[in-house]
Structures are given as structure tokens and as C-alpha cells.
Amino acid sequence: METTQGLDVRQIVMDIIADIALDQDLSAVDDNKPLREQLELDSMDFLDIVMELKKRHQVEVPQADFPRLATLKSCVEYLTPKFA
Amino acid sequence: MQEEYDALVVGAGMSGMALAFRLALFGKKVALLESHSIPGGLNSYYSRENYSLDVGLHALTNFVTRDAKKADQPLFKMLKQMRWRYDDLKLIPQVKSKIIYPDKTLTFTNHIEDLKNEIKNKFPEEYNNFERLLKFIEHFDELDLTLTHQSAKNVLQEFFSNTQLIDMLLCPLLVYGSAWERDMDLAQFVIMFKSIFLQGFMRPHGGVRTLINKLMEDLKKVGVHLFFKSKVDELYKDDNHWMIKKGEKIFKAKQVYSTIGAPETFKLIKEAKETHQRGPLSFVEALFVLDKRPKEFGEETTIAFFNKSSKFAYERPQTLVHSDFAVLCFSNNFAEDDLEFPLVRVTLLANFEKWKSLSRSDYKSEKKKIETLAFDLLCQFSPGFKAAQIKFSDVFTPLTVQKFTRREGGAIYGSTDKLRDGKTAYKNLYIAGTDQGFLGVIGSLLSGISMANKYGLINDTNTETRI
Ligand SMILES: Cc1cc2nc3c(=O)[nH]c(=O)nc-3n(C[C@H](O)[C@H](O)[C@H](O)COP(=O)(O)OP(=O)(O)OC[C@H]3O[C@@H](n4cnc5c(N)ncnc54)[C@H](O)[C@@H]3O)c2cc1C
Numbered sequence: 001m002e003t004t005q006g007l008d009v010r011q012i013v014m015d016i017i018a019d020i021a022l023d024q025d026l027s028a029v030d031d032n033k034p035l036r037e038q039l040e041l042d043s044m045d046f047l048d049i050v051m052e053l054k055k056r057h058q059v060e061v062p063q064a065d066f067p068r069l070a071t072l073k074s075c076v077e078y079l080t081p082k083f084a
Numbered sequence: 085m086q087e088e089y090d091a092l093v094v095g096a097g098m099s100g101m102a103l104a105f106r107l108a109l110f111g112k113k114v115a116l117l118e119s120h121s122i123p124g125g126l127n128s129y130y131s132r133e134n135y136s137l138d139v140g141l142h143a144l145t146n147f148v149t150r151d152a153k154k155a156d157q158p159l160f161k162m163l164k165q166m167r168w169r170y171d172d173l174k175l176i177p178q179v180k181s182k183i184i185y186p187d188k189t190l191t192f193t194n195h196i197e198d199l200k201n202e203i204k205n206k207f208p209e210e211y212n213n214f215e216r217l218l219k220f221i222e223h224f225d226e227l228d229l230t231l232t233h234q235s236a237k238n239v240l241q242e243f244f245s246n247t248q249l250i251d252m253l254l255c256p257l258l259v260y261g262s263a264w265e266r267d268m269d270l271a272q273f274v275i276m277f278k279s280i281f282l283q284g285f286m287r288p289h290g291g292v293r294t295l296i297n298k299l300m301e302d303l304k305k306v307g308v309h310l311f312f313k314s315k316v317d318e319l320y321k322d323d324n325h326w327m328i329k330k331g332e333k334i335f336k337a338k339q340v341y342s343t344i345g346a347p348e349t350f351k352l353i354k355e356a357k358e359t360h361q362r363g364p365l366s367f368v369e370a371l372f373v374l375d376k377r378p379k380e381f382g383e384e385t386t387i388a389f390f391n392k393s394s395k396f397a398y399e400r401p402q403t404l405v406h407s408d409f410a411v412l413c414f415s416n417n418f419a420e421d422d423l424e425f426p427l428v429r430v431t432l433l434a435n436f437e438k439w440k441s442l443s444r445s446d447y448k449s450e451k452k453k454i455e456t457l458a459f460d461l462l463c464q465f466s467p468g469f470k471a472a473q474i475k476f477s478d479v480f481t482p483l484t485v486q487k488f489t490r491r492e493g494g495a496i497y498g499s500t501d502k503l504r505d506g507k508t509a510y511k512n513l514y515i516a517g518t519d520q521g522f523l524g525v526i527g528s529l530l531s532g533i534s535m536a537n538k539y540g541l542i543n544d545t546n547t548e549t550r551i
Contacts (some may be wrong), residue, residue, distance in 0.1 A: 022169045023150070040154035043162060044537070049539060051110050 093418030101534030108306035119315035123216025149446035174289035178386035194284030236273035263497035265399040343517035363495030366482035370458035373476040381468035430458035436482040535536035
């Protein structure tokens with residue numbers, strides 16, 4: 001159960017990133033490494049991720065929690081309870 | 085009839101379109117009101133005698149290749165915020181451009197190494213200083229909105245002792261990005277230096293229409309309510325809302341974003357609390373459709389900053405135009421020639437008041453004279469054009485700019501007082517675009533994006549961010 005959920009949340013985040021960084025190849029993302037460096041994302045992109053989470057899934061991420069979106073792994077850990 | 089929106093955006097130029105798109109992308113109900121019948125504003129398009137022409141596009145700035153490092157590149161920022169692919173704009177890089185003075189020419193391309201070599205050859209004693217300047221620019225945070233004004237010229241004098249080199253480096257940056265005469269703000273200098281010398285010039289395949297069509301397609305997709313031929317005459321408010329009356333309809337919203345310029349915006353408010361200085365600089369442009377491509381006349385330059393006197397004065401001329409300095413744009417001379425016909429643009433600094441004071445018949449004859457002067461300058465720069473036949477020509481003046489875009493004084497770069505954070509003395513009335521301080525096509529798009537983010541979207545997530 002937990003793994004399926006984890007996978008779904010990972011996919012949700014990946015789908016959002018794919019819609020923002022249209023030219024970025026996402027096939028080789030390492031879940032443990034910072035998204036910022038791997039995908040050359042900047043603060044404007046993270047803001048878009050947060051706004052998309054709200055728009056698509058009504059999930060809110062307060063600013064203080066932005067650092068928890070650093071890697072895909074931490075995204076999944078942080079966001080999964082919010083999708084429960 | 086009254087209709088309430090989340091935001092009203094005044095002006096469908098580059099900044100207004102980008103701004104409306106961002107707000108609507110995240111679910112805001114947005115009305116975009118434009119006085120003209122088509123979008124694009126200062127960089128729109130028209131057709132004459134079967135020629136499809138861009139109003140003024142020489143080149144877009146901020147070129148980087150698809151595989152360049154993306155972080156901190158304005159082009160990629162813009163693409164991602166607009167949800168565009170690199171290929172959507174079909175960007176074509178420039179070939180080479182020149183800054184010409186009577187005794188020296190500096191050629192630059194989209195590779196900074198070429199300019200470095202030019203300086204090494206032509207100003208050898210300043211080469212190390214140029215390298216120091218590059219380091220300084222690399223580490224400068226030009227987007228810090230808390231920076232206070234500093235003269236770029238003064239700072240350059242700390243780097244170089246040769247004033248001609250300072251003038252030559254400033255020339256394209258002033259011409260493509262300064263609302264001030266003679267000098268520019270240091271942060272703006274760094275923005276323009278990076279945009280032009282470190283990144284570079286490009287044009288979309290098909291010109292400005294490619295960009296505008298993409299914007300319009302996207303505005304429709306996200307459901308922006310578009311109103312053309314809808315000039316805003318007055319902005320007024322009750323306790324909580326701004327209102328715009330158009331015929332029978334009243335547009336109502338908490339927020340208004342105006343992209344028509346600061347002085348122009350404050351004039352829409354009765355008993356305005358703020359007035360604003362209008363900009364001193366305007367231009368005349370002559371465009372020529374020729375019988376053959378520039379290459380066939382021996383010209384391969386993309387853009388030439390052609391200065392006939394030893395001193396370059398970026399200032400309002402005392403006469404109709406400044407006849408010692410011209411920007412020559414050879415639109416066919418990008419890495420790929422996408423135009424259906426040979427086209428050359430010649431742009432001169434102009435004085436709005438002088439043009440305004442002419443009688444109708446004098447205005448016509450002066451326009452004709454400018455055409456001759458412009459073609460003459462073209463031939464002085466590149467004598468091969470003496471053999472060219474002009475198939476079609478057109479001249480626009482500061483009055484033309486004012487007429488079509490309602491920019492006061494035809495001031496293409498807007499007011500000299502920039503409102504860098506976009507705020508005005510009025511609650512929920514924001515300025516975006518040219519008078520927020522980001523100039524040019526890419527600059528205005530980024531301005532619209534950042535103002536939408538800052539005042540329309542970030543509040544929803546309780547975040548403060550830098551642009
Ligand atoms: C001849 C020329 C050549 C240029 N060449 C280049 C170039 O090569 N490269 C480059 O990067 N930049 C160039 N620029 C500059 C560039 O076009 C501008 O910096 C940019 O387009 C400004 O966009 P904006 O959205 O800030 O303002 P604008 O384009 O002025 O947009 C404002 C819009 O508001 C509308 N409007 C005005 N008043 C009202 C009202 N009361 N109610 C409703 N609507 C109103 C106007 O019609 C206009 O569409 C050029 C400009 C000109 C004029």
C-alpha cells in the first residue's frame with residue numbers, strides 16, 4: 001500500500017516537472033539527489049511546482065516547507081501524508 | 085452590466101500578454117484590454133503592399149543555445165514560466181554585429197570570446213581590464229530589487245582609462261536598453277551586457293508574428309478574456325475594487341496591472357496622487373525592401389551601430405534626428421534567412437517635440453528627407469547598396485509610435501523613473517512592462533511574468549521570492 005502511494009506521489013511530482021521544464025530529459029532522475037542541480041531548476045520553478053500542486057491536487061505547501069521538496073525522495077516523504 | 089474579475093490587465097503588448105497568461109494559468113479570471121485591434125504593442129506587425137512587416141523588430145536579446153546551462157538564463161526562465169519549448173520560437177542566432185567608430189570597429193557575436201579577441205587586438209592595453217570587468221559582471225546580482233541607482237559610466241571609468249572603449253561598449257547597450265540619456269543605471273547595464281554580449285542576438289523564424297501567435301494561442305487556452313479595440317479611458321475605484329467602464333460594461337476587479345507606461349497610467353486616474361516624468365528618447369526608423377539580399381551587396385553584418393563622429397551621444401537630438409549615428413539592421417543576415425524578401429532597417433535617434441511642431445505638409449516632406457538620409461547612411465556604411473533598388477519603403481516617426489501605442493512622446497523605453505517593484509501609490513494598482521524597468525521584448529515578457537508572480541500568485545502561497 002505504502003509503495004503504491006509512494007509511486008503515485010512520485011509520478012504526480014514528475015508530471016508537474018515535465019509540464020514546467022518541457023525541454024528537460026527526466027528519464028535519468030536520481031531520487032536521492034537535489035532536483036535543483038539535476039534538472040537545473042530555480043526558485044521560480046519550485047514556486048510553480050508548489051502552485052501546480054495546489055491547482056491540480058489542492059495540496060498546500062507553506063513556504064517554510066519548501067526545502068522538503070529538495071529531492072524526489074523527500075518530496076514523496078513530505079507529500080504522501082498530504083495525499084492520504 | 086457589471087462583470088467581476090480577479091485582475092484587469094491594461095495593454096496587450098508583450099508584458100501584458102505574459103502577465104495575463106501567468107495569472108490565468110493558475111486559475112485567475114483575467115480581462116486583458118487593448119486599445120489597438122491587434123496585440124503586440126511596441127513590437128507588433130502590419131502589412132503593406134503584400135509585404136508582411138514587423139513594426140520594429142531588430143533582434144531579440146538573451147540568445148543561448150538549447151544545450152547551454154539553464155540556471156540563471158533569462159531565456160530559459162521565460163520559456164519555463166510560459167511553458168514553452170525551446171523550439172516553439174524557432175530561434176535563429178545572429179551572425180555578427182559591429183560597433184563602428186571613425187577609427188575603430190569592434191565586432192561581436194554570440195560568443196564572448198570573439199569580443200575578447202577584438203579588444204585584445206584593438207585595445208591591447210585594456211584587455212586585462214576587460215577581463216576584470218567580465219568577472220565583476222559575472223558576480224553582480226542585477227536582479228536584486230533593493231539596489232540603488234549607480235552610474236554605469238562611473239563604474240566603467242574605474243575599469244578603463246580609454247574613454248572611447250567605454251563609449252563603444254555602452255553604445256549597443258544604451259540603444260537597446262536605456263530610457264536615460266548618455267548613461268545608464270549599473271544594474272540595467274549589467275542586465276544589458278549579459279543579454280547582448282554574454283548571451284546574444286536572435287530572431288524568431290517568421291519574426292515577431294511567431295511570438296505573438298504563440299502568446300495568443302496560449303492566452304486563449306488558459307481562458308483569458310480578451311478585449312481588443314478597448315481603450316481604457318479612466319480607472320476609478322470604490323472601497324475594494326478598481327473599475328473600468330467600456331460602453332455599457334463595467335469591468336471590476338481587486339487588482340489592476342497596467343503595462344501602458346507609468347505617466348500614461350496615472351493620467352487615467354482623476355485627481356492622481358502621482359504624476360510621472362515621460363521619457364526623452366524616441367526614434368525614427370526607415371525600412372527598405374530591396375531587390376536583392378544584403379549578402380549580394382556584400383554585407384554580412386546582422387546589426388551595425390554606425391557612428392560617424394568620434395563621440396557617441398545617446399541623447400535627444402536638437403533637430404528632428406541625429407544624423408551622425410544610426411543602427412542598421414540587416415534582417416536577412418541571421419544564421420538562417422527566414423524572410424521572404426530582402427529587408428534593411430535604419431534607426432535614428434529623434435526629437436518628438438520637433439516632429440510634433442511640423443505642419444502636415446512639412447511632416448510629409450521631412451519624412452521623405454529622412455528616407456533619403458537613412459539610405460545615404462546605409463550606403464556610407466556599406467557602399468555596395470548604392471546599386472540597390474528600393475522596392476518598398478516606409479518611415480515611422482515618434483508621432484507614429486505615439487499614435488499606435490499611446491506612449492507619450494513616442495518614448496519607446498518609457499519613463500526615466502522606473503518603478504522597479506511595480507508598486508504605485510495606489511493599493512492593488514501595479515505597473516508592469518517597460519516602466520517597471522525591464523526593456524525590450526524579452527525584458528517585457530519577464531516583467532509581466534514577475535509582476536504576475538509577485539502580486540497575483542505568490543500571495544496565494546505565502547511566499548516572497550526574487551525574480
Ligand atoms: C521601432 C521599435 C523597435 C524595437 N526593436 C526592438 C528590438 O529589436 N528588440 C527588442 O527586444 N525590443 C525592441 N523594441 C522594444 C520593445 O518593443 C518594447 O520594449 C516592448 O515591446 C515593450 O512592451 P510593453 O509590454 O512594456 O509595452 P507596450 O508594447 O507599449 O504595450 C502596451 C500596450 O498597451 C496598449 N495601450 C496603451 N494605452 C492603452 C489604453 N489606454 N487602453 C488600452 N490599451 C492601451 C498599447 O496599444 C500596447 O499594445 C522596439 C520598439 C520599437 C518601437
